[in-house]
Amino acid sequence: MPTTAVGAAHSNQYPIPERMKAWVLGGPEELSLVEKPIPQPGPAEVLVRIDAIAVCATDIEIIQHGVPAMIDGGSPFNRGFTPGHEYMGTIVKLGPMVDEFQVGNRVTVEVHAGCGRCQRCREGMYTSCLNYGYRAKGHRANGFSTDGGFAEYAVNNINTLIRIADTMSDEEATLVVTAGTAMYGLTELGGLVAGESVVVIGPGPIGLLGVAVAKALGADPVILTGTRDQRLAKGRELGADHVVNVTREDAVEAVRRRNGGKGVDYVLECSGAADALNVAARMLNRGGKICLAAFPHQPVLVDVAHLVRNNIYVYGIRGEGRSATHRAEAFMRRKVFDARKIHTHTFPLDQLPEALRYARDRVDDAIKVVVTARRAAAVGRAAAE
Ligand SMILES: [Zn+2]
Ligand SMILES: [Zn+2]
Numbered sequence: 001m002p003t004t005a006v007g008a009a010h011s012n013q014y015p016i017p018e019r020m021k022a023w024v025l026g027g028p029e030e031l032s033l034v035e036k037p038i039p040q041p042g043p044a045e046v047l048v049r050i051d052a053i054a055v056c057a058t059d060i061e062i063i064q065h066g067v068p069a070m071i072d073g074g075s076p077f078n079r080g081f082t083p084g085h086e087y088m089g090t091i092v093k094l095g096p097m098v099d100e101f102q103v104g105n106r107v108t109v110e111v112h113a114g115c116g117r118c119q120r121c122r123e124g125m126y127t128s129c130l131n132y133g134y135r136a137k138g139h140r141a142n143g144f145s146t147d148g149g150f151a152e153y154a155v156n157n158i159n160t161l162i163r164i165a166d167t168m169s170d171e172e173a174t175l176v177v178t179a180g181t182a183m184y185g186l187t188e189l190g191g192l193v194a195g196e197s198v199v200v201i202g203p204g205p206i207g208l209l210g211v212a213v214a215k216a217l218g219a220d221p222v223i224l225t226g227t228r229d230q231r232l233a234k235g236r237e238l239g240a241d242h243v244v245n246v247t248r249e250d251a252v253e254a255v256r257r258r259n260g261g262k263g264v265d266y267v268l269e270c271s272g273a274a275d276a277l278n279v280a281a282r283m284l285n286r287g288g289k290i291c292l293a294a295f296p297h298q299p300v301l302v303d304v305a306h307l308v309r310n311n312i313y314v315y316g317i318r319g320e321g322r323s324a325t326h327r328a329e330a331f332m333r334r335k336v337f338d339a340r341k342i343h344t345h346t347f348p349l350d351q352l353p354e355a356l357r358y359a360r361d362r363v364d365d366a367i368k369v370v371v372t373a374r375r376a377a378a379v380g381r382a383a384a385e
Pocket of ligand 1: 056
């Protein structure tokens with residue numbers, strides 16, 4: 001039976017069942033794979049068939065402790081909530097009046113759809129929406145306040161979608177939001193870092209891609225500090241000019257020595273270590289800037305006098321605002337850096353607990369663990385083109 005290409009793209013190519021497989025959170029650390037109805041896209045929304053999703057340290061935090069996820073102002077436990085937020089996939093259905101995307105487009109997603117009506121959203125700071133978690137006003141944060149991506153399908157606001165080129169694999173596309181978070185941090189610090197010096201503390205996923213993004217923006221030098229040689233070696237592969245193992249050298253002295261005896265212009269703090277803010281402040285020149293992209297779990301003592309006397313600026317960032325993910329995607333699409341270097345392990349969706357264990361315990365030196373929902377379908381897509 002003859003079908004036009006358009007007809008195939010809109011109907012037969014992506015049949016949507018009524019129910020899907022989804023992991024839901026019961027009590028703390030209780031995940032079960034259940035069947036759920038597939039959500040329907042509303043105005044300004046699309047239905048995304050999830051093809052791959054990366055595990056984030058925050059997912060592990062949510063599954064253990066609930067926070068920072070919050071459903072209708074309360075705990076996410078025992079609410080049928082699906083966690084997971086670093087996913088990509090294929091658009092299979094458009095909401096009413098959506099013409100910005102087409103069925104069949106490959107996309108990766110930002111976590112936060114701001115309400116679009118508050119002051120912060122108007123300023124591009126939709127990750128700090130003043131109506132955070134208020135669904136009736138249009139706010140969504142998939143995997144935090146609304147259902148996330150450890151499932152076969154999810155609904156997304158069109159403002160959270162980033163088109164992905166066919167030259168980028170599903171697994172790599174899940175890393176765009178991580179690179180976008182690093183990009184957002186550097187944006188908030190002033191954005192233009194060509195020729196300026198940057199230290200990244202902590203070679204986790206955001207720190208490693210922070211090195212790559214800083215280098216791509218022209219920072220010079222980029223210095224990475226951490227405690228594990230293998231991770232620091234990855235940092236070198238991603239563009240660090242110097243690496244410092246702080247178990248063997250004094251971090252501040254080592255950074256200054258590698259920067260010609262001077263302090264640096266910016267520090268991107270991605271370790272969450274208790275003394276990191278004080279260490280970062282001492283790595284800086286007067287008037288330098290610190291971006292905090294991680295945090296310790298307990299309150300810490302801070303040498304405020306040192307910050308004040310040296311005119312040090314301290315910024316906290318939440319997530320990936322100001323469309324930073326689009327800028328990160330452009331670097332990745334143009335192969336300015338290879339984010340795939342941090343993707344270490346892949347598991348199918350039904351083995352999510354094992355994927356989480358690899359990420360949490362850093363089994364086999366896992367950095368980014370990706371869960372794929374549709375490996376067979378992805379092969380089918382390539383064959384159809
Ligand atoms: Zn994340
Ligand atoms: Zn808002």
